[in-house]
Amino acid sequence: MSRENSSDSIFYKYLSVSRGKKLDKRKLDMLKNNQLWFSSPSCFNDLFDSQIDVVLKATKAELIDFYIDLVGYRVTDNEIDNYISENLEKLDDGNYLKKPSEASMNDFRDNFKILSLTKKNNNDVMWSHYADNNKGICLCLKAVQHPDFFAINFDSELLELYEMKYSDAVPEPIHYFNAKMDDLRNCLLTKKLNWVYEEEYRLIDFQYNSSKKKGILKTFDKSSLVGIIFGLNTPHNHILEIYKCIKKYFLDEGFDVHFYKCEKYQGDRTLLPIKIEIEHYLK
Numbered sequence: 001m002s003r004e005n006s007s008d009s010i011f012y013k014y015l016s017v018s019r020g021k022k023l024d025k026r027k028l029d030m031l032k033n034n035q036l037w038f039s040s041p042s043c044f045n046d047l048f049d050s051q052i053d054v055v056l057k058a059t060k061a062e063l064i065d066f067y068i069d070l071v072g073y074r075v076t077d078n079e080i081d082n083y084i085s086e087n088l089e090k091l092d093d094g095n096y097l098k099k100p101s102e103a104s105m106n107d108f109r110d111n112f113k114i115l116s117l118t119k120k121n122n123n124d125v126m127w128s129h130y131a132d133n134n135k136g137i138c139l140c141l142k143a144v145q146h147p148d149f150f151a152i153n154f155d156s157e158l159l160e161l162y163e164m165k166y167s168d169a170v171p172e173p174i175h176y177f178n179a180k181m182d183d184l185r186n187c188l189l190t191k192k193l194n195w196v197y198e199e200e201y202r203l204i205d206f207q208y209n210s211s212k213k214k215g216i217l218k219t220f221d222k223s224s225l226v227g228i229i230f231g232l233n234t235p236h237n238h239i240l241e242i243y244k245c246i247k248k249y250f251l252d253e254g255f256d257v258h259f260y261k262c263e264k265y266q267g268d269r270t271l272l273p274i275k276i277e278i279e280h281y282l283k
Contacts, residue, residue, distance in 0.1 A: 009150060010226065011117040011161065011201055013139040014130035023238045031245050034222050036139075036154075038113035038205055039215040041188070042106060045129075046195065052109050052187045053173040056098040060084070063096060110211040112188060115203040115218075117141065117161070121229055122271040125197060127262070131231050134262070137242065138273075140227030141220070152203060153221040164200040165190050222255050229260040229273045236282075243278050 013036065017027045030036065041050035058066065064080050075083075088096040100108075120126065127134045143150035143161055151158040162185065171190050174183045188204060207216060228246065230239050243259070250257050260273040261281070 007142075009143045009145050011119065011141050011143055011150070011152070012121045012229075013115075013117050013141060014126050014136065015139065016130065016132035016136040017238060017242070018132050018135055018235075021235075023241050028241065028245055030217070031242065032249050033217075033219065034225065034249070035217045035219050036115055037215050038115045038203070038218055040110040040113060040211070040213065042110050043214050046191060049191060050109055050112070050114075050188045051171075052105050052184065053171070054100055054105060054176055055173045056088070056100070056176040057091075057095055058176075059095055063088070107211045110213075111207055111209070112184075113205045113207050113210065113213075113216050113218075114188065116198075117201045117203070119199045119201065121273055122262070123197065124271055127231055127271065134231040134233040135235065135238075136231050137234065138229040138231070139225060140229065140258075140260075141224050142226045143224075150201075152224055154203070154205070154218040159203040159205060161201045161203060162189050164195075164198075164202065166193050166196040168193050222250060222253070225250065225255070225257055227258040227260060229262060232262040232264065232271065234261075240282055243282065 015027060017024050019025075044050065060080075063084060064075065067075055067080055067083055084090075084096060088098045091097050118126065121138055121140070124134075127136075127138075130136070131138060141152060143152050144158060150161045152161065153159075165186075167190060171187050174187070185204065189202060191200070205216075205218065207213075210216065228242065230242075246257055259276050259278040259281075261276050262271045263274050264270075265272045
């Protein structure tokens with residue numbers, strides 16, 4: 001056996017795979033179909049994650065253009081005046097201001113579907129929180145390296161991996177008429193400092209009119225899965241069933257997937273993923 005070798009292009013996904021004492025069939029089906037769950041931000045465990053604060057400030061002429069785009073036809077002066085009086089506040093400088101409600105912004109935010117990955121495969125806190133108290137697994141996903149970024153193929157589309165920033169400073173509000181995708185992305189990629197241990201990277205997919213969905217399943221290229229790490233307490237029968245699934249749908253189709261098992265290293269109280277010969281291990 002040998003230690004799992006780290007690589008700049010390998011990213012990790014912790015997964016719980018149990019429902020009670022049984023293996024979760026839904027998670028096994030995800031492996032079978034080479035799929036992963038992209039979640040809506042409202043389902044995250046961090047209450048302050050991905051908060052988008054948008055301020056609408058514009059001249060009357062800009063508001064007319066905006067309203068025409070919104071309703072799809074030329075509007076009368078009376079219609080625009082009614083819209084302004086009902087939705088906006090007039091400022092002393094003659095401009096108009098609207099701050100959308102938190103509910104409407106949360107609704108907009110949930111059109112973004114996010115997969116969280118990490119560069120750490122031996123973090124005992126994440127094994128506890130995201131992999132069912134060390135009874136789950138951790139997927140090893142190999143990213144495609146470009147000159148300036150890494151990406152992983154989902155649904156035949158390369159999605160860029162974005163590194164999280166950690167700061168207790170609140171991101172600046174986004175001004176609607178000057179908003180860029182980078183401004184929105186900054187809100188989705190900033191977490192408070194107490195989450196820094198996760199060393200998180202995110203794949204972000206915008207799904208228009210999907211805010212009511214808690215998430216979506218997306219299909220990754222089978223060549224992206226290069227390893228599976230079993231937790232310190234992953235039940236032997238779960239390991240066997242997961243191996244059978246990977247053998248049938250990956251190994252027998254010519255894809256190379258390695259297997260690892262976490263062990264405790266008492267010297268500095270860390271977990272170590274150790275490479276195993278899976279068929280010998282299961283005897």
